[in-house]
Amino acid sequence: MPDHKTQNVQVAVPPQGGGGGRTPEGEMSDSRTPDSRTPDSRTPDDRVPDEIRRFDRALALFEAGAWFTCHEVLEHLWLDEARPRRDVYKGILQIAVGLLHEENGNRAGALRLLERGAGHLAPFLPAWFGVDLAALRDEALRLRGVLAALPPGQRLDAARWKELLPCVRRAYASGGQGGTLCGRHP
Secondary structure (H helix, E strand, O other): OOOOOHHHOOOOOOOOOOOOOEOOOOOEOOOOOOOOOOHHHOOOOOOOHHHHHHHHHHHHHHHHOOHHHHHHHHHHHHHHOOOOOHHHHHHHHHHHHHHHHHHOOOHHHHHHHHHHHHHHHHHHOOEEOOEEHHHHHHHHHHHHHHHHHOOOOOOOOHHHHHHHOOOOEEEOOOOOEEEEOOOOOO
């Protein structure tokens, strides 16, 4: 497992705010509107372009192993959302924090948050917001099982840690899967 603290990792991710984003049809747009919450700026799943940009940024941070920053971005999305789907944000957030806990040697915190995060994703399976949540949930629970079976104080070696890290996969409305963002898994 890496010894570095992921909080300070520099990672290339889409910027927050500003122009760009996706139109409701899924195409890239450079238009800037003063109020991104106008009805015509919403996507079919009722998200606004800024929400999509922030979510994509969080997923890129997750895949880069920048767990703390990923948590920060998702926490803002979670707090801004009042509908039940906010649990998608909370679930991914808690998985990210569980991974951070394990990297920092807090096994109990890692086990607790990996399980809670997976639980928050369950009502939204198999996919939501274009993400294969079933695979993310299964991988988080698989890692949790491996960590729970380790003797106290024993850590996974770096290769095994990388192999077991949950990965974000894109899913499509047709039911097909897209590529992964991480390149760790097929």
